[in-house]
Amino acid sequence: AQTVTQSQPEMSVQEAETVTLSCTYDTSESNYYLFWYKQPPSRQMILVIRQEAYKQQNATENRFSVNFQKAAKSFSLKISDSQLGDTAMYFCACNTGANSKLTFGKGITLSVRP
């Protein structure tokens, strides 16, 4: 079974600055998918970005990009030009074909200061 670890419980960043959220995972599978989800205070979980493990190129979505280090089993999220609307809880998650199960980390609370 896979595990996902988010060791930082919370972070704060000034509006317009860049912040990086850390995530490590562990799986014995060779094929898997990694995700970052955002959950604002309203509770709707929204996909931010996803990465296929077989792709070496880091995924990007507008202001969001990942640093995928497969050997180190690290999957960090970089948010550029932070906006007030980025304030939310961010979850890192991993899905493997072994049990088709999406495993989440404990999440990190990000606060963007005006």
Next chain:
Amino acid sequence: EAGVVQSPRYKIIEKKQPVAFWCNPISGHNTLYWYLQNLGQGPELLIRYENEEAVDDSQLPKDRFSAERLKGVDSTLKIQPAELGDSAVYLCASSPGGWTDTQYFGPGTRLTVL
């Protein structure tokens, strides 16, 4: 395209009472998931459906929890009787099909058991 719909959004009940949550997935999505999210934690899978079939219910406490997905579309999750420890957010998610697909989440139902 409409997202995953859940109702009710909030529910307050006395312990030992029954409660039911309803989920309507994104149109055309064959796979439906129910997750439990405790405060400050990441979601944990309760049950996964592929069409009408519950293909993974290993984490569902079957003594008090039950679920159904009639006609492979809408789904209902029931707790009977509810306990104080069941207070949490119950999230429904859906995906088009296989494990490689992204899961899309509904807004959740916040259950409070008094």
